[in-house]
Amino acid sequence: MxxxxxxxxxxxxxxxxxxxxxxxxxxxxxxxxxxxxxxxxxxxxxxxxxxxxxxxxxxxxxxxxxxxxxxxxxxxxxxxxxxxxxxxxxxxxxxxxxxxxxxxxxxxxxxLQGTLSNTFAGVVISFRKRIQLGNWVETNGYSGEVIDVNLKEFVLKEADNNIVVIPNKMILENPLKNYSLTTRMRVFLECGVGYESDLEEVKRLTKEVIANTFDQVEDSDDVEFYYTEFGDSSINYLCRFWIDAESMLEKLNAKTKAIIEIKKAYDKAGINIPFPIRTLEFNNKLAFDDAVMENQFSNN
Incomplete structure (x- = not known):
């Protein structure tokens, strides 16, 4: 031992x-x-x-x-x-x-597959020069100002002041329209005039009003004007022109100003912008035969 x-x-x-x-x-x-x-x-x-x-x-x-x-x-x-x-x-x-x-x-x-994908997407988005805070963008069915990009989500503030939170990976995987990348925007304006209107005069007056309203439009020839269809109550047209703008708000203000000035010019020139109407026509073809009416009443 x-x-x-x-x-x-x-x-x-x-x-x-x-x-x-x-x-x-x-x-x-x-x-x-x-x-x-x-x-x-x-x-x-x-x-x-x-x-x-x-x-x-x-x-x-x-x-x-x-x-x-x-x-x-x-x-x-x-x-x-x-x-x-x-x-x-x-x-x-x-x-x-x-x-x-x-x-x-x-x-x-x-x-953590979903979380990590959002994290890496957030890092990638942050290094993209074409997406910056303050840009007005449209993506995934939403449109608004970019107010934040973090490791989880992409945050937009819409025109009605609502906040939209979108996962980063959806921004990376879907198309994104950035309105702030250029200094010029095209305004589209659609309207209709009555069938009795002088179409040549309507075209000339509309282009002239746009050219006189916006300094960015140097001449009426810079305004595009096309008649598009014979509508139910009016002959419809499309008018478009370029303005210096970087946000949707500026574009909406320009469109509003154009509508106001065109309406004033049309009223002064006696050009009608019709609303939908229905015409009922009554003539002799609708008259009833008295003999036929008497037979029907007697049978009853």
């Missing part, structure tokens, strides 16, 4: 001595690994500030810039951790960490 205890004690001592020897031998590597981790921490802080400054100069959304800067800092720290483990000759632990990170990343990606 005593020999067994003595052997076990000797083995324990040998094990402890081996550990102490290993620690002593790896002290330089340990110190170097600690220095690497410390350096990676400070490099990560500097990288975060630098990336934040660079991204903020291109992306107006602070939330997007912050998340990109944090991801950059995390990448630097993880790289320092892997380097420190390599210095400590812990390659097996490094392999296990990489395998575990891969499995965990796959699980998280599957569980």
């Amino acid at each position: 005593e020999s067994t205890m003595s052997t076990a004690f000797d083995n324990l001592i040998d094990k402890l001595q081996g550990w102490v020897s290993a620690v002593i031998e790896n002290i330089p590597n340990l110190i170097l690994a600690i220095l690497v981790m410390t350096a990676s921490y400070f490099v990560a802080r500097y990288t975060r500030k630098l990336i934040l400054k660079l991204v903020e100069s291109r992306v107006p959304q602070k939330s997007i810039a912050t998340i990109i800067a944090k991801i950059s800092a995390v990448v630097v720290v993880v790289a320092g951790l892997f380097l420190a483990l390599g210095i400590m000759n812990l390659s097996k632990m490094l392999t296990s960490l990489l395998a575990g990170a891969g499995v965990a990343g796959l699980a998280v990606g599957l569980a």
